[in-house]
Amino acid sequence: MDILTSSIILASIAWTCILISRARKLSKLPPGPYGLPIIGNILHLGPTPHRSLAKLSHKYGPVMSLKLGSITTVVISSAETAKLVLQKYDSSFSNRTIPLASKALRHDEFSVGWLPVGSQWRKLRKICREQMFSAPRLDASEGLRREKLQKLRDFVANRCESGSAVDVGEAAFTTALNLISASLFSAEFARFDSESSQEMKEAVCGVMKSVGSPNFADYFPLLKPADPQGLLKAAELSTGMLFVKLDEIIDEKLKSRGEKRDLVEALLEINQRDEAQLSRDDIRHLLLDLLVAGTDTSSATVEWAMTELIRNPHKMTKLRNEIKSFMSENGKQQVQESDIPLLPYLQAVVKETFRLHPAAPFLLPHKASSDVEINGYIVPANAQILINVWASGRDSRIWKHPDEFLPERFLNENEGVDFKGQDFELIPFSAGRRICPGLPLADRMVHQMLVTFVENYEWKLENMKPEEMDMNESFGITLRKAIPLKAIPTKL
Template sequence: MKETGADMDYLNFLPLLCFIWACIHVFTSYKLGRRKSLPPGPRPLPFIGNIFQLGDKPHQDLAKLSKTFGPLMTLELGSLTTIVISSPDLAKEALIKHDQALSSRTIPGNVRVYNHHNNSVVWLPSSTHWRNLRKISATQMFTVQRLDASQEVRRKKVQQLLDFVYENCKKDQAIDIGQAAFTTALNLMSSTFFSIDLAGYSSDISHEFNDLVVKIMEQSGRPNLADYFPILSLVDPQGAYKRTKIYTERLLQIFDGIINDRIASGRTSKVSQSHDVLESLLMLVKEGNSEISLLDIKHLLLDYFVAGTDTTTRTLEWAMAELLHNPEKLAKAKGELRAFEGVVQEADLSKFPYLQAIVKETFRLHPPAPFLVPRKAESEVEISRFRIPKNAQILVNVWAMGRDASIWQNPYSFEPERFLDSKIDVRGRDFELIPFGAGRRICPGLPLAHRMVHLMLASLIHSFEWKLANGMKAKDMDMNETFGLTLRKTELSWQSHISIKPKQQTFSFHFLFLYPESKLYLMNL
């Protein structure tokens, strides 16, 4: 019988099909063989692995999977083997016992913009250069002495926030509290670092800076195919690298301008009257200190301003939202603060145990970075009798740990009282609550962030009367979140009533979050 053209095409194509099938079989068999010694996890698909099991809220997806496969879990994300840790004991073993072996970073492609990963204290591996930058951060930026010396600066910035709210109330103008809080955090940092306010409450630069920071955080935290299949980085299929480059370039331009102005002014000398962070860093460069360069300074500023402003603002927003969602907790906090006479100072914060408990509970339910910053195994290690392969990505799901019923009673409820008789802290020693990480890669900006969050929250609660208005009930509030490198609020459209009594006058306002920016507004009634 004569073969048709279609038959011939099929016969020619059959060897290729067999070859593809054989490759898939070999690849799958190899992967399955390797997985026998790895922690358990969902069965991966050929080539793509478990990518389709992650949605737009991967911290929640992985928390659900860990209930099936355990607190030490393996996922294959394309070519990237990922180990997910979801328990305090295992987190302690990884971040303390194996801290050195697991102290490197898995670098997202977006972070490579302008070679940021080569000059970043956040993303550098645990190398000599990283240790030098870390030491400079500890000695020049976040010492107790420097933070104590700048207390008055932070007090003035917070007072400006309260004055801004009050003045807009008198003018019957709406106030975006989320943006105002960001501006306050930005000026708190810029005053400490540069001795200037980087933005005003109505300035375009504040809004631009906020937008840039949010976009960088979202791009850095969002799943990117180029991270799972490195060959795709050549084409940047999702455009993430291109967008991040635009955002990063603008921030670096801002820092370049500040640094160049300082150098041009000739203030960098041993007799300078400035004692801010930038002056100290530039002095190190001028003295020929080989541990830091101008390029390092710019990228350090990028690290701290992006992380510091965004996480502080998001934590404050979550704390305020939770208090309005739980008005009895707000009343208790107000009672504690109202018993104190005068303006709240940093030195007074230790007198408010319930306020401190509120912040801890906010960190438990809404950790700023739900996976911390991803780590990378520099060498193979063993955790809980399972093999953690070299080059594996390590994610610590602190969001899941904060909602684990085996650790916390009523884990989904906002209950600051759980911390009143507890010695658990957020400084990396108690692994039930490590929103800033632990071990050698713990967030170096923790001391400043801790002070800023407490002072801003205490001042807002102390200065305002808050309650839901227009018949809206707490149960009607939308407490959903958006995933990036940090957690943000979304889909919020509720109101609250505020009464302020400055100088024997009373003003009433609406308090409103709007989708999608998660912004908090005050409006005169």
């Protein structure tokens, strides 16, 4: 046998082994619905993919595979399997699949949300943990946040006096924007009913919508240069608007160094000491992450909480009575951030809102760095992983009456469950090494905004009964109400 023939035989054997290995891997993929040629299962997503995929998981199980164009996607729909992905095999699933829209102005190259796990990512996480979200840092900036909450009180009082409705999501957005900007910059970004607030909201929501919308260019990489849906272009426009504002703040801080001590000051100090450690681009993109993610998700959660409380007025009364009793018994005019652990029903209302209406129904997408076996199936390397926390929040095996708004469950059978990343049946901020770094601030903001809305007012709807409210959702990275909540505050 000559050398050429031997080489051909060996190559044929090797190729056969590769095909057999690939066939075995495909045969061990998690089950899932059959897809159409080329587009695969894209049509299965529908306008509300979190609901569509939750329904499919009832048939195919908590580990389900789909083909979205050329992208193999594995959907995780239960607390048990989420724990495997985010805890047991965390190191294999910690990286991200990168949506095209997140590449706007090279954001994915600097973002703590999109960077792969590595030295740069660890550095930024450490800065978030130590410079922004440590308890001493948050305690030091509480006074600034109280000022912004007072402006919300004044705004609602004015609307009450005039008998006009409050756009709750809009008011919560402006407040969240100012709470975050106060903590980050010692500054105020927007005013109620102002054009600047509306522009900022449009920019922030524009980023979130562009990144969160299903994009054919992500499913078919050959389409990326064409950007057929214009989502990258839209993200670049919104991101650019935010960068203009952030650059103004950074430049102003550079001119007046030492006057105040906030996050930007701390970041600029690192930058001035060693630009290689933290560049201006690092700072701009980190601030963008914190501003966009924190504002949109926190305000959406407060809007959903108020929606559910208005639909359930006896629960609104129960929450208000707890707040009033606490302040009376402790001789306080206002609830402070340190008081939140002493208000169990308030905490239960927030947890129940996170369960029913998680701000990010799929979290951010993960990516498998190697083949991993889960529940007897192979999750292949490079597969996109979506964790459907909306589905696990409505799992009847865990939650009694899962479609009902019942905060009391967190005072009774689910009393020990929290949203800090240890209880996988409730992980609106994710878990493991990719848990949201802003959780400590969001925790304070959501509770305090809700207290401000509830403590002194009854709320009524215009021309409809509470049970007639539209509860449909507008899908994106953030799950917002499709029709904004507008209600009239009435002084008690």
